[in-house]
Amino acid sequence: MAEILSLREAVERFVHDGDTLALEGFTHLIPTAASHELIRQNKKDLTLVRMTPDLVYDLLIGAGCARKLVFSWGGNPGVGSLHRLRDAVEKHWPHKLEISEHSHAAMANAYVSGASNLPFAVLRGYQGSDLVKVNPDIKFIDCPFTGEKLAAVPSVRPDVTVIHAQKADRKGNVLIQGILGVQKEAALAAKRCIVTVEEIVDDLQAPMNACVLPTWAITAVCVVPGGAHPSYAHGYYERDNRFYQAWDPIARDRETFTAWIDEYIRGTEDFAQYQAKVNGEAK
Amino acid sequence: MSDFNTNEMMTVAAARRLGNGSVCFVGIGLPSKAANLARLTHAPEVVLIYESGPIGAKPSVLPLSIGDGELAETADTVVPTGEIFRYWLQGGRIDVGFLGAAQVDKFGNINTTVIGDYQAPKVRLPGAGGAPEIAGSAKKVLIILKQGHRTFVDKLAFITSVGHGEGGDHRKRLGLPGDGPVAIITDLCIMEPEAGTNEFIVTSLHPGVTREQVIENTGWQVRFADEVTTTEAPKAEELAALRDLEARTAEAHGQKGGDE
Numbered sequence: 001m002a003e004i005l006s007l008r009e010a011v012e013r014f015v016h017d018g019d020t021l022a023l024e025g026f027t028h029l030i031p032t033a034a035s036h037e038l039i040r041q042n043k044k045d046l047t048l049v050r051m052t053p054d055l056v057y058d059l060l061i062g063a064g065c066a067r068k069l070v071f072s073w074g075g076n077p078g079v080g081s082l083h084r085l086r087d088a089v090e091k092h093w094p095h096k097l098e099i100s101e102h103s104h105a106a107m108a109n110a111y112v113s114g115a116s117n118l119p120f121a122v123l124r125g126y127q128g129s130d131l132v133k134v135n136p137d138i139k140f141i142d143c144p145f146t147g148e149k150l151a152a153v154p155s156v157r158p159d160v161t162v163i164h165a166q167k168a169d170r171k172g173n174v175l176i177q178g179i180l181g182v183q184k185e186a187a188l189a190a191k192r193c194i195v196t197v198e199e200i201v202d203d204l205q206a207p208m209n210a211c212v213l214p215t216w217a218i219t220a221v222c223v224v225p226g227g228a229h230p231s232y233a234h235g236y237y238e239r240d241n242r243f244y245q246a247w248d249p250i251a252r253d254r255e256t257f258t259a260w261i262d263e264y265i266r267g268t269e270d271f272a273q274y275q276a277k278v279n280g281e282a283k
Numbered sequence: 284m285s286d287f288n289t290n291e292m293m294t295v296a297a298a299r300r301l302g303n304g305s306v307c308f309v310g311i312g313l314p315s316k317a318a319n320l321a322r323l324t325h326a327p328e329v330v331l332i333y334e335s336g337p338i339g340a341k342p343s344v345l346p347l348s349i350g351d352g353e354l355a356e357t358a359d360t361v362v363p364t365g366e367i368f369r370y371w372l373q374g375g376r377i378d379v380g381f382l383g384a385a386q387v388d389k390f391g392n393i394n395t396t397v398i399g400d401y402q403a404p405k406v407r408l409p410g411a412g413g414a415p416e417i418a419g420s421a422k423k424v425l426i427i428l429k430q431g432h433r434t435f436v437d438k439l440a441f442i443t444s445v446g447h448g449e450g451g452d453h454r455k456r457l458g459l460p461g462d463g464p465v466a467i468i469t470d471l472c473i474m475e476p477e478a479g480t481n482e483f484i485v486t487s488l489h490p491g492v493t494r495e496q497v498i499e500n501t502g503w504q505v506r507f508a509d510e511v512t513t514t515e516a517p518k519a520e521e522l523a524a525l526r527d528l529e530a531r532t533a534e535a536h537g538q539k540g541g542d543e
Contacts (some may be wrong), residue, residue, distance in 0.1 A: 014345055026335045026349025028366055051364070077311070077410030078347035078536075086407045101396075105416035106369040112365045124373055125416040127457040130447035133399045149458055179335045179350045180363045234352050242349050243534050 001217045002172030002195070007227075008270060009036045010194045010220040018067075020047040021161040023056050024111075024189065026181025027077060028234060031164040031196055031229035032056055033271040039063045040265060049156055051107045051244070052077070054231065055247055058084040061097060062257050068098040072107045077243050081253065083251040084208035093254060101135055106153045111182040114155035114189030127153040164228040165213075166235060168197045169206060173214035175204045178234030180211055183273075187213055196224040196235050224271050289470035290429075292489045292523060294320055295517040297468040298442045306330040306379040308371075308417050310350045313427045314529070317468075319345060323524045329479045334413040336361045344532040364512050368413070369393065378390075380421030382414055382444070385435050388481050389503045390453075391426060391446025391464035394439040403443060408474050411443050413414040418444035419459045430469035447481035454481070460466065468535035470535060473514060482506070489514045523525050 015021065017036065023031045035056040038046075042065075048057050049070040052075070060066050062084030074085050086095040102110070109121035122141065126150075132138045141152045161185045165176045174195050176183055187193045195218055206212050213219075226233075230243035243261075250260050268274040287295075297317035303326040308311055309318045311333075321343065322329045331340045335350030339359030346354055353362045362371075384409050386394040395414060399405030418424055419468065424446070428434060431434050446464045447454050467474040467483055471492045474483040485497055488507045498505055517525075 013438040027356075028335070028352070071410065073410050074407075077349065081407075081409070089407045090404055101410055103411040103415040104364070104413040105372070108365040108368045110367070123368075123416070123458065124458075125419060127419060127459055128442065128448050128454075129411075129415045130396070130401075130442045131411060178352065178355050179337070179361060181335060181350070182364050184363065185365055232352055234355065238352060239348065244347075247389070276361035 002218045002221045004172060004200070005220045005222055007037050007196060007222040007224055010222050011041055011043075014194060014219055015160050016045055016048070016078065017044045018161055020049060020157070022049040022156065022160060022161045022185040022186045024049065024163050024181060024183050025228065025231065026179055027239075028179040028181065028232055029164040029176070029183065029228050030054055030056055031162045031227065032231065033164075033196055033224040034162040035059050036265045036271055036274060039261060044134065051104055053082060053085055055082075055210060055244070058082040058247075058251055059261065061085055061088050061092070062251065063261055064094040066097060067075035068100065070100040070102070072102045072104045076174040076177040076244060076248060078241065081249050083248070084257060087254070089098055100137055102138070103129070103131065104154065105174055106151065107156070108140070108182055110156040111189055113186035114157045115185040118155055118202045120154050122150050122219050124150055125193065131271070141164055156186070156189055158190040160192045161186045162193065162194045162196070163187055163210060164224075166197065166198045166233055167199050167201050168195065168221045169201060169204050172218065172221045173204060174218065175206050176211045184213065187218060190196045193218040194222065196219045196222045196227040198225050198227070198233055199282060224273055227271060229275075237249070263279050269279065287522055289489065291517055292514065293427065293429070293468060293470040294390035294525060295521045296473060296489065296514055298324065298521070300425055300466060300468065301326050301329055301379060301381075304328045304330075306332065306376060306423055307381055308325060308334070308377045308413070310382045310414070310417070311411075314383055314425075316389060317427055318381055320521070320525050323520055323528060326494050332367065332368055334364060336364055336367055338371065344535040345528065345534050348452060358540065360466060360477045367500065368416060371485045372416060372478065375420065377417070377421040378423070380424045380461070382417060382424060382426050384426055384434075386434050386439055387426060387428065387446070387467060388436055388439050390450050391450060391467060391476065391483055392439055392442045392448065393426065393444040393446065394417055394441045396441040398440055414444040418463070419461060421461045423462045424464040426464050426467045428467070428469060429495070430471045430500045430504040432500055435500065448477060450481050451479070471500060477508075484508050487514045488513045490516045493508060530540045
């Protein structure tokens, strides 16, 4: 059974320095509040896994929480670069970041095989790509039945997966609607799974075949309204495209970035206080 | 209709390559703009698939991200991302993969990873995304990007996604299932692979564009087909549909979308 906890307590108890962590959500339902809490608690040496690092990992990398990044597309969608990711890769700031770079197909397959309790994923991919030359985690195997050469990558098996979802019921069953990305697979591939939700309701009213994660398959549920901002939560709020644009100049320089996280993340107690501060200034 | 700019010509020329009813795996940015223009003009039955999970998306404005909510709301169905790559792409159900690029070479190979050395990059680009397997498994591939000698290069710093590899039948020897890129559509011209070598040569110049302009903006010794045609200028209805789409997008997002 999932425990219903504050995000602070869930991160304190279930995320440890040196853990492999996956914060998933494909453009939709990105667990931003969790990334903030990881920075507040100054978690270190994390191996961060995510198909699209997005702003959540730009934050964690710039804040010095990451040792390694496993990813497949590292841009600011619709805007341009992730400057903290680039600075870490190009100039080793705030320290050297090890990277393990894949394609989306391989990452998605690696989550599926992780959730399936298999050691590796197999796919028809990567033939001729230079990614094979720079990532030792991409190998080729011969199909034992046809002899076809296929790509193999290790399964993603995070210590902790964090996802955001629309709602949970009082027992901790979670309903996810809209663009699902690899959230279900990431949750089931992990040893521990924290889910932040917009709200807790008496009855999920989940339609048949809906994407529901049963309470006994996850570790903790935390109510964090707005916790996916500036990405969106379908049915609750839209993507804040302007924030993605505004992030570009904030993250471009080390000084403006550090001042921003000192003020807005390290300088606030929790995500609600952060939102009050950001929204108060916007008015 | 003579009042159009080169970006509009590029988008219209790319949109025309999508047949009605074809199943198209769409990259964000220019490919998404051209694919939606096709849907709004000559190809109302085109099926647009985005890697975030929507199948049959019919957005009223261009998405800024690959997973905008409107893609899901207007789709025939929304499936998990793993399923998109496993059942629909690898499963062989994609007719056309529509890709952008940071750089291409004369065999239609694509770099979206890095400029300079991978371990000590001059410029770190976003990376592969879905492109390597789209380029591999879609039955055919269209590439759209603006032409310049820094984007059309003789040798790629990094091959992220394979077009025709080293040319000839290299692609087949690599075991890639799809036919690979069949056209590169730019703001100056259309290039198509030459029979046999699979080197991209200019087959159509956009109206008003000279051979010299194409040569200046290509980083390899570009060659021209024996018969080079002139691309048909955008028709009034194509331009109107494109401009309406851009205006709606700007109003919805506060930015145009699809120009990166």
